[in-house]
Amino acid sequence: MRISYSSLENFKQCPLKYKFSQIDKIKEPKSKEAVFGTYIHKVLKWFYQKDPYFPTLDALLDYYKEHWPKKSEGFEWQDSEEEHSYFKEGMRILEEYYKANIPHQTSILDLETRFEVTIDENPGKQNGKHILTGIIDRIDKLPDGTIEIIDYKTGKRVASQRSVDSNDQLSFYAIGLKSRWPRTKIDKLTLSLYFLKFNEKIKTQRTEQDLEESKEKVIQLIHKIEKSNFEPRSSALCGWCGYRNICPIWRHLYEGQSKSDVNELDIKQKIDKYFELKDKREGIEKELESLRNLIDVYCNQRGLKRVFGENGYFCRTTKNKVSYNIKKLKEVLEPLDKWERILAIDPKKLDRVLKEIPQELRDKIKEAEKIEQEYKYLSSNNVSKKEVEEELE
Numbered sequence: 001m002r003i004s005y006s007s008l009e010n011f012k013q014c015p016l017k018y019k020f021s022q023i024d025k026i027k028e029p030k031s032k033e034a035v036f037g038t039y040i041h042k043v044l045k046w047f048y049q050k051d052p053y054f055p056t057l058d059a060l061l062d063y064y065k066e067h068w069p070k071k072s073e074g075f076e077w078q079d080s081e082e083e084h085s086y087f088k089e090g091m092r093i094l095e096e097y098y099k100a101n102i103p104h105q106t107s108i109l110d111l112e113t114r115f116e117v118t119i120d121e122n123p124g125k126q127n128g129k130h131i132l133t134g135i136i137d138r139i140d141k142l143p144d145g146t147i148e149i150i151d152y153k154t155g156k157r158v159a160s161q162r163s164v165d166s167n168d169q170l171s172f173y174a175i176g177l178k179s180r181w182p183r184t185k186i187d188k189l190t191l192s193l194y195f196l197k198f199n200e201k202i203k204t205q206r207t208e209q210d211l212e213e214s215k216e217k218v219i220q221l222i223h224k225i226e227k228s229n230f231e232p233r234s235s236a237l238c239g240w241c242g243y244r245n246i247c248p249i250w251r252h253l254y255e256g257q258s259k260s261d262v263n264e265l266d267i268k269q270k271i272d273k274y275f276e277l278k279d280k281r282e283g284i285e286k287e288l289e290s291l292r293n294l295i296d297v298y299c300n301q302r303g304l305k306r307v308f309g310e311n312g313y314f315c316r317t318t319k320n321k322v323s324y325n326i327k328k329l330k331e332v333l334e335p336l337d338k339w340e341r342i343l344a345i346d347p348k349k350l351d352r353v354l355k356e357i358p359q360e361l362r363d364k365i366k367e368a369e370k371i372e373q374e375y376k377y378l379s380s381n382n383v384s385k386k387e388v389e390e391e392l393e
C-alpha cells in the first residue's frame with residue numbers, strides 16, 4: 001500500500017474521514033484554520049528560500065500582506081471582521097517569530113521536501129511492501145553540523161514535551177530523512193515542532209529502535225485500514241473536519257427543514273417529542289423511586305413483609321448476593337464439560353483491563369477479537385442543536 005503520513009493520521013482520527021479522502025477521493029473543503037495555516041507555511045517558505053540573505057521584518061510583513069488569500073482563490077471568510085482577526089493574528093505570529101529567531105544562524109538544507117520510504121513487512125518476499133510518503137516543512141543544518149527537522153504548527157494548543165517525545169509524525173519524518181540521507185546519524189538529528197501561535201519550539205530526539213517501532217506501527221495501521229469497515233469516529237476534531245456536511249454523524253445538522261424522504265415524517269418534530277416524553281418519564285421515575293423508599297421505610301418500621309394498596313401490593317424480601325470460589329467451581333464443572341458454558345467475557349470489564357496492560361498485549365487481545373454479529377442501535381443525547389453547533393465552531 002502507498003500511504004501518506006497525513007492519511008495515516010486521518011485514519012487514526014476517524015476511519016470514515018480516511019475513506020472519504022483516500023477511497024472515495026472526495027476533496028476535503030479547507031476550513032479557515034487550515035487556509036490560515038497553509039498561508040503562514042507559504043510565507044515562511046518564501047522567507048527561508050532567501051537563505052542566506054534573509055529578508056527584513058518589513059519585507060516579510062509586506063510579502064504577507066500582498067499575498068493574503070483572496071476570495072478568488074476558493075475560500076471565503078465568514079465576514080470582514082473574521083478575516084481581519086485572522087490577518088492580525090498572522091501579523092502578530094510573524095513579528096514575534098522573526099524577533100525570536102534573529103540572528104538567523106541556521107542554514108537551510110531543504111524546504112517542504114517530499115519523502116518516500118519503503119517499509120517492508122516481509123523482507124525478501126514480494127508481498128508486504130508499503131510506501132510511506134510525507135512532506136517535511138523545513139530541514140536545517142545547525143552551526144554545530146547537526147541536522148534539525150522543523151514542522152510548523154498553527155493550532156491553538158502547545159503539545160507537552162511528553163507528547164512531542166512520542167509524536168509519530170516526527171518519527172516518520174526522521175525515517176523519511178534517513179532514507180534520503182542514509183548516512184545521517186540518528187543522535188545528530190533534532191526533531192522539532194514549532195507552535196507558531198505561542199512562538200514556542202519543542203525539541204526531541206529518537207533512537208534507531210524508536211524508528212523501527214514506528215515502522216512497525218505503520219504496518220499495524222495499514223493492517224487495520226485493510227480490515228476496516230470505516231465507521232465514523234466522532235470527536236472534538238470533527239470541528240476541523242471538512243467532511244461534516246456529508247458525514248452521517250453531522251449531515252442532518254446541515255440539512256434543511258424538509259420532511260424525511262422515506263416516510264414523510266417530520267423527523268425533527270419526532271425527535272423533540274421523544275425528548276419531551278423522556279423528560280416526563282425521568283420525572284415520573286424520580287417520583288416512583290421516592291415512593292418506593294417511603295414504602296420501604298414504612299415496612300421496616302412496622303416489621304411488615306407485605307403492604308397493600310387498593311390497586312396492588314409490595315413485598316419486602318431479603319436476598320443474598322453470592323460469590324463463588326472460582327477454583328472449586330471449576331473443579332466440579334470442568335469434568336462435566338460445563339465450565340465453558342458459564343464463562344462469558346464481559347466487554348466492559350475487558351475494556352477496563354485493556355487500559356491497564358501494555359500496548360503489545362492490547363494488540364494481541366485485539367487480534368483475538370472476532371465480530372460475531374453486527375448490530376445497530378440508537379442512542380440519544382439531549383444536548384440542544386445550538387449547543388452542538390457552538391461546540392463545532
Ligand code: SF4
Nearest residue numbers: 014232234238241247
Ligand atoms: S466529521 Fe468527524 S466523524 Fe465525520 S468524517 Fe469527519 S472526523 Fe469523521
